[in-house]
Amino acid sequence: MKIKPIAVALLTACSGFASAQTVLTVSSWLPPTHSLSMAQKEWCDLLEKNTVGKMKCNILPRGVTAAPGTMDAVKNGLADVSYTVHGYTPGRFLYTQMSEFPFLGNTSEPISVAFNKVAFKNPQFLSEHQGVKVISFFTHGPGMVFNTKRPVTNVDELGGLKWRVGGGMVNEISKVLNMNVTLKPAPDSYELLSGGVMDGTLFPAESTESFKIDKLIKHATMFPGGLYNTSFVFMMNQGKYDKLSADEKKAVDAISGEVAARMFGRGWDKVDRRAMGLMQANNVQIVKADAKFVADVKTKTAPLEQKWVKDAEAKGMKDAAKVLAEFRAEIARQEK
Secondary structure, three states: OOOOHHHHHHHHHHHHHHHHOEEEEEOOOOOOOOHHHHHHHHHHHHHHHHOOOOEEEEEOOOOOOOHHHHHHHHHOOOOOEEEEEHHHOOOOOOHHHHHHOOOOOOOHHHHHHHHHHHHHHOOHHHHOOOOEEEEEEEEOOOOEEEEOOOOOOOHHHHOOOEEEEOOOHHHHHHHHOOOEEEEOOHHHHHHHHHOOOOOEEEEOOHHHHHOOOOOOOOEEEEOOOOOOOOEEEEEEEHHHHHHOOHHHHHHHHHOOOHHHHHHHHHHHHHHHHHHHHHHHHOOOEEEEOOHHHHHHHHHHHHHHHHHHHHHHHHHOOOOHHHHHHHHHHHHHHHHO
């Protein structure tokens, strides 16, 4: 059968388009159904839509490495795009701990947007991410205390139990609250709790469902503004970004920063709300920290903020206390 000239022209055009397409290799160390994997896919879909298919993502079926190795995996080109928890590599990030202090805000989206505004305004934050192009900073929702043993209604009751924490400022917070903690990545939680190795974990509400511990948890304690937050970075390999055309860079930049932060924050807030409903359905006993509990936590954790200010200034940030105050004020603006 002869192919008509017009068909040949169309085939040539299509093959030329395909070869011109830029594909980003995208990795997630969490399941595809997790809020963060879904937010990452939402970002990819928007990029493809905005570039009319000229840029797209190849989302790998599994992560190229475990969570703690993700920063270096992106830096070394094993993946073009991914996200990670700053606290999974202790000692590597200081400035970003600003977003992990107690009582910052009640939902992820305003904290994440405020985090971006302040971090991109102060170049020290980006200086801790050499080798990767920061697309966005974000945090999860307000941190809570979950356990399988007993209600926790005051600081003293935090003692005597074995807790899993994910690293970063939450590790320091739990230490000053005299909690017996072990540093383990979030995906290890089910095994640790079901086997009785740990009695509890510090998580946002969402994680009880996503890490399948919702049937194991018996008690939860909530704090106004959260006991802590966890700082994340959504990033691209710097070399990959540098090789993009001017238009491609513009397309990536247009959905970076606040746009991406809102995607991750909105997604997290949605599943936090769902998880609270599931906890009630599973008869988890939920305690709301009273004024004295909150005041005691503030007293014990205040030195951590003072230390961060001192350490941040020693590392090169001018007037870190002012930066932290601006961050809190921006969260308050975003929450209105």
